[in-house]
Amino acid sequence: MLFSVTTRTFLHRLLLVPRFPKGLFSRLFMDLGALVTSLNDFASLSLAENWDNVGLLVEPSPPHVVHTVLLTNDLTEEVLEEAVDRAAGLILSYHPPIFRPLKHLTWGSWKERLVIRALENRVAIYSPHTAYDAVPQGVNDWLARALGTSSTSPLHRSTVPCYPGGNSYRVEFSSKHNPGLQATLSGLQTILGVSVTSLPARRGGEDWVRVSLSCTHDGMLQAVDLLAKDSILYKSTEVLPLQKPPFPEAGMGRLCSLSESISVATAVEKVKRHLGLSHLRLALGTEKTLESPVQTAAVCAGSGASVLRGIKADLYLTGEMSHHEVLDAVAEGTSVILCEHSNTERGFLRELRNSLMVRLEDKVQVEISEKDRDPLQII
Template identity: 60%
Template sequence: MLGSRWIRHLLPSPSSHLRSPVRHLMDLRSVVSHLKALAPLALAESWDNVGLLVEPSPPHQVQKLLLTNDLTEEVLEEAVGMGANMVLSYHPPIFKALKRLTSGHWKERLVVKALENRLAVYSPHTACDALSNGVNDWLGRALGPCVSVPIRACTSLSHPGGYEHILTFDCDAPATVLPRLQSLRDARVRTYPLMNKDRFHLSCSRDALLQALAILSEKPGLRDSMEIVALQKPPLLDTGMGRLCTLSEPVSISAAVERVKRHLGLAHLRLALGSGKTLESSVNVMAVCAGSGSSILSGVPADLYLTGEMSHHEVLDAVAEGHSVILCEHSNSERGYLQELRGQIAERLEGKVEVVVSKKDHDPLLVV
């Protein structure tokens, strides 16, 4: 007969089941909240379609998040195969309005298959274009250390307190108008005593301003002291579209080409030399814009433009103005940034969600 000491050794430990790996989960809405905090959607261009694009029926838990530059059917199958619960697609797979969801078009099939497999789909796109330390800052580091500033700076996301105007006026008998001004929605009144009268500051929205002017017009003599100031949104430092990069040390155009190749992991690029320039011409200032950058880069004073794509005539314009142009194809100018974005997201989610970068995502254009 075995002694009790030996029996205890043979029996499984009561807590042995706790030693298996712990599954970390995060609610979809919490993940989306973190993504918005990382890259505020208010930074995105007005024409863009950003944010949560496909939402499975709640509650939806996220354990694995797949990052991709483009959500193709191949990438979607990859996401399903690895058991992902969410896909972050840099480019929004839903851009133009979908009038039906059928198997007849590949983008419609994406939405259907995503919902069938309970895959949420999110896109930050131009919010990350504008973001400080976003895709354009990453692209701007292609030539080495530099000082970069946005080509087109973003403005603050909202006016202080939501007010758009300040109306000031002087009045010695405010009792007839003050209560009516204080009752206005989206308005705040402050009073500053002067020698023989009071000065009033009305911070307000545009609609409240029009109502206040109607009220004040009933009292003669106020117009002479009225002043209206429109509040301008101040620029957000380091945030905006494109980057103008002043290099710490100038490089030749030929050296710039090789550095861009290494930075993007590409064997080939397209180069247009600016008028009067050679491969040995110096690059001191570079303007970059990930994706399709002509609308941002046009007319910017730089030795070199680096972007994904420009039309033939846009390249001709740039060359005629003395700017050399490097084109690397649209998604090649963005895809390498996904590794940095993966680290930023993983840190913000505190390791509660596994974040991986797609192996199937690739530029559709090949050099043959």
């Protein structure tokens, strides 16, 4: 029996039939949950900045299997239609298309339309954003290679809660032995997400007890509420947020010490070649020329002013900075190369594709969007 395209599409959505890439009836696929776990392991979302919105942003109803992953820097409506045409089960969008909370889903806003169309066509959306900025061999390390061989280190090292999603707080207090203490300890032991440890201590020749609680966020709040009922205990209570030591080589931005110094003019040409650009913007530092040497460079993909601010370097390389931020850098003798925001990120998708193919053991196809592009052009 023959159906029209519209009828076939309707039946597909009704029956939730898994879609195969055009011309390819491959047995290779991954369950969405397993795929997301692998992506999270590839670059821990705990590396992302706390203001960011990362991870799985749009999830079709389960079960959902993915045959094709489409990589894009920005998820536009044009890229979403490309994903539908390619039968992609997941779009990995470097920038999160959902950043601020959506109060409704209507056809009046292009970002809301993205979510509607993605769910209608059973396309999941995942965004790593600043997790990929911070991870070793991520976006910033790729951008730093534009300048040639160098030793690099993060401008701002990454730290994360000691146990993301788990016990991230320590609550401590001391008390003399008394009947009320035992009742308090018994109450603390009933709180979900609180582990109690007590040790004997001596203070002023008297026997005391030092109590340490390992808590989740919710457990910490309940423990503090309980301790607040005893003013003496509450006054001695300390709450300590737990953090891991900085991740080795992970963090925002990169400081590059070049193996061999190059001129500003050479740096410009190297960056153009690495990013595939015919033009970029350059501000020379005070008393600097195109022939001035560059031995150190501070690099930040995207909008780098907040990350680069105050860093001593011969050159700043980033996507965009405001006029006054450029003036500040120039006044300190630092030259600035601006390439437009997403031009400093998009080229990383080629390396990402190769890395994910290995990581995912070729269980899914990983493709790069042909519709994704920087919205700004220099004409």
